[in-house]
């Protein structure tokens with residue numbers, strides 16, 4: 001821990017509790033190191049437009065934490081266009097049961113993420129510099145992205161990586177519902193559901209688009225919503 005980290009961790013802890021999440025102290029310390037280094041490296045390379053640590057806490061870290069409840073229990077997760085490690089690094093810290101691969105086409109961003117992984121000795125995270133289009137197809141339980149590309153393009157890019165019972169999750173801004181309505185007819189074999197939410201300290205509205213193959217959906221609830 002460094003000076004200022006404990007105040008920052010308290011803020012993240014408070015925001016997470018408002019979301020019904022309770023990160024362990026070592027997870028909070030890992031998140032603090034990630035963000036401290038993000039702001040430091042951002043002076044040399046473009047990793048984030050948001051540079052105030054408390055704003056980063058809400059708009060990057062707590063936003064990434066909204067994924068927690070929707071991730072599979074164990075398995076491999078692919079984060080496409082991970083940039084400075086959002087949501088991939090946050091997922092890897094919060095969910096040690098998952099093996100997270102982060103991919104980005106900008107080398108210096110992946111060098112940064114690799115440096116954080118090394119500093120935190122995170123055994124369940126890796127970062128690869130490549131275009132998603134050049135990545136060999138694989139079997140992932142979940143493919144996620146945040147602010148990566150259009151929903152239609154993201155889903156098309158994700159399908160070769162998706163295990164048959166796996167899920168795709170797109171983290172979007174407030175316009176997620178419109179994007180979902182536009183993309184859904186292109187993929188009749190997929191069930192898509194958009195859930196909107198507010199950031200815990202009033203920092204804006206966001207949405208998650210949850211996607212599964214219809215044939216792999218025994219978990220639909222009576223209301224037709226995904227579990």
Ligand SMILES: C[S@@+](CC[C@H](N)C(=O)[O-])C[C@H]1O[C@@H](n2cnc3c(N)ncnc32)[C@H](O)[C@@H]1O
Pocket residue numbers: 080081082083084085086087103104105106109130131132133145146147148
């Ligand atoms: C707006 S940034 C979002 C970064 C991060 N997910 C976040 O939420 O902070 C989009 C990222 O996608 C990466 N990207 C764009 N096209 C890509 C591609 N074809 N393959 C891999 N990464 C790509 C960019 O380099 C950039 O870092």
